[in-house]
Amino acid sequence: MTGAAALMLDLLLVVLVAFAGWAALAGRGVFRAVVFFIAYGLLVALGWVRLGAVNVALAEAAIGAGLTGVLLLATVGRLERAGAARDVPLMRGAAAWVPALAGLAVTGALVWAWFALPLPESPGPQLAEALPRSGVENPVTAVLLNFRSWDTLLEAIVLLAALLGVWMLGRDGDWTAPLGLRQHVREGGVMAGFGRVLPPLGLLVGVWLLWAGADAPGGAFQGGTVLAAVIVVALMAGVAAPPGVDALPLRVALVLGPGVFLGAGLVLAALGAGFLTLPEAQAKAVIVAVETALTLSIAVTLAGLVLGPPTAPNGAAARTPDGARP
């Protein structure tokens, strides 16, 4: 009975995910595609929960449905202000065959790889054996912060590099200006009220996810993403003003995570344990310290990615009258 109900639920979910994905790609209209992408992220998060991958579900819910949605909605608005938001006519004839065949070739290669590559050995027994010595009980955190901490360190640095890439898109003359657009709201309005209600709740949830990550699904990335949303809402609602790229607290927050991570690795190496090799006794303390610093850096970096490069106060100069739209 339970099995039949579960099967029905899963089939429904598969149909909805497939429809949302198809509609995001196949429908016309940029705005509709963006909204379908947000709905797709929400539904895929449900799918990850059904598969028992709650860590992935948390990341998908926060990134796919939350931050990416805001980023894409802002992009649609910006395209329209620049008079560039128009549907590209569907390709016909020979020109349409090249991308279609290229897409088919990639799909074919992936299918071939799926059958040709050997299945990876299940990590079950080794992981269960090593988990008690990792300092944490959440196997995902154990892998990310202990067994494969090299990968996580490099990912934290990649995030920072991505933010630097976004900042490079700003104009030279705007370098010392605050990040992103100048936000303004009606005092006492809905948006301003939202900016006072949501951030404290989000702060609580973000810190909880960081703390829970040691023993249950959660962790630095999931907590940091929720905190990034808190920062974005507070700035959009005009509760706080965005800093400039030369603000010292901003720079400290950005490098704190990778810095503490790298520092912990070097100290461990100096003590003779080997670079990023966590001794069993200190593992928990090191992981909590690194995760806390990483959470802060991830939050500020992701918020910076959503806000965009430094922009002079009248940086919306690319605005054109509505009539310019073709």
Add this chain to the structure above:
Amino acid sequence: MTGWLGAWLLLCAAGVLVTLGAALWRVWRGPARADRMMAAQLVGTGGVAVLMLLAPAQGWAALDVALVLAILAALAAVGFVKASTPDGAGDPEEADAPHDPPLDPPLDLATDSARSDRDVA
């Protein structure tokens, strides 16, 4: 979580998913942008409901996902309202008379034909 209660919770979750299918139809059909966005918000709310129904069977960590969905789905609404203002950084409420009550003149996000997509047949 086995037996009739588990099956009943899963059936309820499937029922909520059906309503999410209706929400997706609204995202497809529109016609105004606010219709599509509110339907996406409904998908978020319904997702929270599904997760809460799944939590007893799936593990209580599903409630954390529900919390994150609830907070982050609201963020998308803020992003939508911001993006629909003239400079992308404003607030529809400050449009004309900054000190008037918020609904005077009425906020017409839902029926503003200039803002609705033109792709609807």
